[in-house]
Amino acid sequence: MNTRSKEWRSSMRLSVNYNYMMKKFIGEDGFKDADLSAMKEEAANAFSYVDKNRGTGMMGWTELPYNQKEIVEDILATAKEVRRKFKYFVVLGIGGSALGPIAVFNALCHLHYNDLAPSKRRGPKFYVEDNVDPERMQALLDVIEPEKTCFNVITKSGATSETMAQYLIVSDLLNKALGDKASEHIIATTDSAKGNLIKLAKQHGYKTFYIPDGVGGRFSELCPVGLLPAAVLGLDVKLMLAGAAYMDGLCSRPSIAKNPALACAVLQVAAMRRGKNVGVMMPYADSLKLMADWYCQLWAESLGKNVTLDGEPCNVGQTPVKALGVTDQHSQVQLYTEGPFDKVVTFLSVGNYRTEFDIPHGCEDIPDVAFLGGHTMNELIAAENKATAYALAKAGRQNYTIVLPAVNEFTLGQLMFLFELQTAYAGAMLNIDTYNQPGVEAGKQATYALLGKKGYEAKKAELDSAPAEEEKYTV
Ligand code: PA5
Numbered sequence: 001m002n003t004r005s006k007e008w009r010s011s012m013r014l015s016v017n018y019n020y021m022m023k024k025f026i027g028e029d030g031f032k033d034a035d036l037s038a039m040k041e042e043a044a045n046a047f048s049y050v051d052k053n054r055g056t057g058m059m060g061w062t063e064l065p066y067n068q069k070e071i072v073e074d075i076l077a078t079a080k081e082v083r084r085k086f087k088y089f090v091v092l093g094i095g096g097s098a099l100g101p102i103a104v105f106n107a108l109c110h111l112h113y114n115d116l117a118p119s120k121r122r123g124p125k126f127y128v129e130d131n132v133d134p135e136r137m138q139a140l141l142d143v144i145e146p147e148k149t150c151f152n153v154i155t156k157s158g159a160t161s162e163t164m165a166q167y168l169i170v171s172d173l174l175n176k177a178l179g180d181k182a183s184e185h186i187i188a189t190t191d192s193a194k195g196n197l198i199k200l201a202k203q204h205g206y207k208t209f210y211i212p213d214g215v216g217g218r219f220s221e222l223c224p225v226g227l228l229p230a231a232v233l234g235l236d237v238k239l240m241l242a243g244a245a246y247m248d249g250l251c252s253r254p255s256i257a258k259n260p261a262l263a264c265a266v267l268q269v270a271a272m273r274r275g276k277n278v279g280v281m282m283p284y285a286d287s288l289k290l291m292a293d294w295y296c297q298l299w300a301e302s303l304g305k306n307v308t309l310d311g312e313p314c315n316v317g318q319t320p321v322k323a324l325g326v327t328d329q330h331s332q333v334q335l336y337t338e339g340p341f342d343k344v345v346t347f348l349s350v351g352n353y354r355t356e357f358d359i360p361h362g363c364e365d366i367p368d369v370a371f372l373g374g375h376t377m378n379e380l381i382a383a384e385n386k387a388t389a390y391a392l393a394k395a396g397r398q399n400y401t402i403v404l405p406a407v408n409e410f411t412l413g414q415l416m417f418l419f420e421l422q423t424a425y426a427g428a429m430l431n432i433d434t435y436n437q438p439g440v441e442a443g444k445q446a447t448y449a450l451l452g453k454k455g456y457e458a459k460k461a462e463l464d465s466a467p468a469e470e471e472k473y474t475v
Contacts, residue, residue, distance in 0.1 A: 046428035047254035058435035060214020065245035079231035093154035096217025098130035122234025158195015243413020261421035283348035284325035292322035345399035
């Protein structure tokens with residue numbers, strides 16, 4: 001397989017099938033062609049807005065597939081060294097500084113990667129620690145050897161309490177164990193000028209990668225935030241960027257019929273306007289399970305806003321929900337099929353899984369079991385995916401399917417760029433600031449105040465003056 005050839009790349013093109021969003025297939029709750037035609041101009045305006053602002057302000061992420069040649073070489077050289085020197089690679093970060101590396105790891109590495117023998121892995125054991133649960137920190141320390149571990153501390157702001165607390169724990173541990181050599185075990189990925197991590201990196205001489213200006217946390221997977229961990233795992237980061245560029249090319253026209261990301265944005269926004277306040281992301285592949293997590297943050301944090309760009313109150317957004325096919329057919333799908341008409345389901349389907357697994361013949365005297373024999377698990381999961389989409393449509397529920405011909409670096413790059421563009425277009429249609437997160441910042445500030453950080457005295461006073469909780473409301 002020549003991953004550079006035009007033929008291979010077009011065979012790996014993602015497609016979006018939205019038949020089951022339409023009235024013709026699902027009935028009353030579906031769109032008529034005319035409904036989508038009516039949004040043509042709005043869609044074209046959203047396209048122009050995104051196109052005009054590419055590479056400016058907080059839209060630096062649009063250029064990541066094209067402007068990282070030198071950085072990628074540095075990443076590859078660093079990754080090679082990490083693989084040579086370390087047995088464990090641990091990402092410390094949260095939100096946009098963690099979800100991408102986790103999703104890519106899950107999608108492109110063996111599903112039990114850390115349990116494989118070293119000879120069967122392309123890189124060190126891999127962990128992403130995106131919480132400050134003390135039990136989880138202890139659990140990590142129980143399974144790694146700090147003197148054989150490289151810690152990649154990732155924070156755009158260089159100030160996030162969770163990540164900096166992890167940094168303090170880890171650097172203390174390394175200092176005690178390794179003294180002067182401790183700094184060789186930390187790689188910082190952060191803003192080139194702002195925040196505390198860059199100061200610490202300079203002070204201690206850590207190897208540092210920069211998160212470019214104009215690339216916010218949730219749009220940062222295709223910069224060193226995601227590329228370094230992926231390269232350490234031996235993944236082809238150039239192919240991932242090529243996939244993103246390919247999707248960018250597929251989205252270069254302002255028409256819903258010719259731009260998959262614009263089509264997805266229009267479908268979702270149109271559905272939201274009809275009360276579809278819940279967007280379910282349901283991959284039919286364990287490898288894509290955590291891609292749904294990454295998407296949920298991107299969609300929720302970007303679109304959940306209370307004010308328009310013109311300063312008008314709005315309270316928009318759609319609650320993203322993650323589900324897994326087929327597992328959640330036995331859990332959530334009952335609700336999706338018969339509950340309130342408030343959801344759009346997006347399926348992620350895979351054309352060719354990396355393995356084919358036969359289901360052997362057996363139990364011939366029990367026809368209800370025997371019928372499975374002779375098929376493959378691949379056929380079974382594909383049939384269940386098709387059947388669920390159909391059953392939802394039959395129940396009048398809007399759903400559409402993004403098909404990945406296979407899961408690899410190229411298709412993953414396409415998928416992530418598709419979602420990023422979809423989010424940018426949807427944000428433009430909703431006329432909100434897609435790139436800020438005042439709700440997240442509010443929580444960060446309250447935490448600083450509660451922990452007595454200097455400069456947050458007024459916030460602490462505000463928290464202290466909140467009405468005292470009453471006993472009667474605790475049972
Ligand atoms: O998308 C975002 O901006 C946030 O989710 C951030 O990624 C998250 O809060 C972590 O921030 P930082 O990378 O500054 O530590």
